[in-house]
Amino acid sequence: MSVTLNEQGQNISAAVEVLLETYKNLEIFFSELDRVGEEEGFVTLTPRFMRWKSDTDYTGWLIQDFLKLYQLEADPVSETFPDLRIGNLFGVEVRLNEKYPVLSLIRYDVDYSHWTRMPAVSDHWVFYGPFKYENFFDINKVGNRWTSTTREKGIKRHWGIKRAIAVDLQLVDVKSVQDIRLQVLEKLKELTFD
Numbered sequence: 001m002s003v004t005l006n007e008q009g010q011n012i013s014a015a016v017e018v019l020l021e022t023y024k025n026l027e028i029f030f031s032e033l034d035r036v037g038e039e040e041g042f043v044t045l046t047p048r049f050m051r052w053k054s055d056t057d058y059t060g061w062l063i064q065d066f067l068k069l070y071q072l073e074a075d076p077v078s079e080t081f082p083d084l085r086i087g088n089l090f091g092v093e094v095r096l097n098e099k100y101p102v103l104s105l106i107r108y109d110v111d112y113s114h115w116t117r118m119p120a121v122s123d124h125w126v127f128y129g130p131f132k133y134e135n136f137f138d139i140n141k142v143g144n145r146w147t148s149t150t151r152e153k154g155i156k157r158h159w160g161i162k163r164a165i166a167v168d169l170q171l172v173d174v175k176s177v178q179d180i181r182l183q184v185l186e187k188l189k190e191l192t193f194d
Contacts, residue, residue, distance in 0.1 A: 050124035101171035114160030
């Protein structure tokens, strides 16, 4: 049985409604993450989430990947950039374009001498790259845990990221402030380089 034009239109409208509700929930999540993160000793490096958008590529019309960067408040402040701390970077990434929405918790080991400015919203690709760009990184995934070591040619291009580790969770499992505290922020602190 074929779908009528009216049903097709309703399907599109319903899909947009679901997407808008998802975006609304992500806004709440990131706001709570910032608030609870501050209580747990994190400072946000990127007040707004980073994302990839494109006017020329239709896959960039829809935001599918969101990334926020954090540092530990206890780390020493950079002499070059007063909003930067000299210590590991932490990332919280939401990927909606997987088979099931994923929340990645990431720790980056960075040489900040490669930084010429603070990250902008459009610098998403720099911090997205360690687990995607095999021509610049040696990437290994076992289960839900990722490791990435930057190849020499990728260090400057990716702002001095030397290595990164990540663990993937299911986004829908994080439903409360307590989940943000225990499943996100505590797990970020527990990520260590071997």
